[in-house]
Amino acid sequence: MVKRTSQQRYIDLIKQTFYFDTPDFTVSNDELNFYGVELMPLIEQYGTPLRLTYLPKISENIRRARSHFGEAMKKLNYDAEYVYCYCTKSSHFSFIMEEVLKTGAHLETSSTFDIAIIKKLHQKELLSKDKYIVCNGFKRETYTNEIKSLWQDGFQNCIAVLDNRKEITAYENLDIEKMQIGLRIATEEEPNFSFYTSRLGIRYNDVVDFYKKHVATNPKFKLSLLHFFVNSGIRDTVYFWSEFNKFVRAYCDLKKICPELHILDIGGGLPIKNSLGFEYDYEYMTEAIIANIQEVCEQEGVPVPTIFSEFGSFTVGESGAMIFSVMAQKQQNDRELWYMIDGSFITHLPDTWGMGYRFITMAINNWDKEYQQVHVGGITCDSMDYYDSESHVSKLMLPKFTRGTEQYVGFFHTGAYQESLGGYGGIQHCLIPNSQHVIINRDAQGNVTTKLFRKEQTAEQVLNILGY
Secondary structure, eight states: OOOOOOOGHHHHHHHHHHHOOSEEEEEEEEEEEEEEEEHHHHHHHOOEEEEEETTTTHHHHHHHHHHHHHHHHHTTTTSSOOEEEGGGGGGOOOOHHHHHTTTOOEEEESSSSHHHHHHHHHHSSSSOSSSSSEEEEOHHHHHHOOOOOOOHHHHHTTTEEETTTTTTGGGGTOOOOSSSEEEEEOBBBOOOSSSSSSSBBBBBHHHHHHHIITTTTTTTEEEEEEEEEETSSOSSHHHHHHHHHHHHHHHHHHHHTTTTTTTEEEEEOOOOOSSSOOOHHHHHHHHHHHHHHHHHHHHHTTTEEEEEEEEEEEGGGGGEEEOOOEEEEEEEESEEEEESSSOOOHHHHHHHSSSOOOOEEEEESOTTEEEEEOEEEEEOTTTTOEOBBBBBSSSEEEEOOOOSSSEEOOOSSSOOOHHHHTTTTSSSSOOOOOOEEEEEOOTTOOOOEEEHHHHHOOOOOOHTTTTO
């Protein structure tokens, strides 16, 4: 009998490939822990498929961003404030919003129903009327009406960010003076896009003329904010800095004729870890952003603005995990070995299916076993319901499957967008149900607490949606 060498073990593969353990992940008794939380007991208690949300990570990341920007401003003697806004579209769940608001963060909205959430949070005394509510998006009449209702109800820091030149007419009949508005700049897209300019926002060349004709002449409006967004997020690339410099200079041009303008709003977001080998210098990027703004403002002779950031995935992404059971192993040909799981990527992790996004993927148990290259297959009949690579390498390794032994696989940092993109609470391909969802928290003494937020979707709930 050939003796198994230690180099063949799954734990050795991970430790030889990455710096491991990490603050997010540790291993004890050949089982994976997530932020110090043992996952196997949760699987034994709740079963799979299992979605997890670790709430403390949300407030931790908000504090991190504030610290990075605060330290950069202090170092550079930047004479203005930093305001953290959470993009509600990343995850609208009540427990997410409540955790965000505990930190004193402000909010950015995208659609009509966001405003209903704002009002509900205020009724529960979790959101005060002095909080900034930055209302983005191309707006239907229902959305603009809801924004007007916030103004009428005394939300003095609700800012309607105009996405097009006509939107301002929706607010002109309101009998309130000095309504705060913002303007979104239509940035140029990356070279690999099929179009050149974002469909969202007002063109650079139109901004000053629009302000002179429609805002400066109307005492109802106060232009407070200029909004910037790039799909790539905040990354140290020629494309990002080129667009960002154009934006800061546009702010300066507008500030010279609009004294009330004082907020520079940076969208796009900071990236999150999608690999154990992820590297990103948050301190450098935040300092570079502050230095860039400061330098351009000094050149143009205008005071530096208050900086807003709109971070969605950065806020909630790293709080989430999705765990599946391997139901069976299938050898389809000489080279392709499949692990069939008890869930669907289309339903449970639609970013992997629709955008080819890769999350941190690791075995939950059996870290002492040998590993092998596998393809992971979802339970639907769709040929695209699979996952076979990681962000750092075009293959996926997991412990060898042994009949009669349970094998669990986890996908981590999945806390942003998956439920909304997958149609949470609705119907999905092949009628695969939404998974159960467990919330993990820690009390003041550091003890872990868990709460079942939702059970797995039932046939009765699905049939009701379908009209049976």
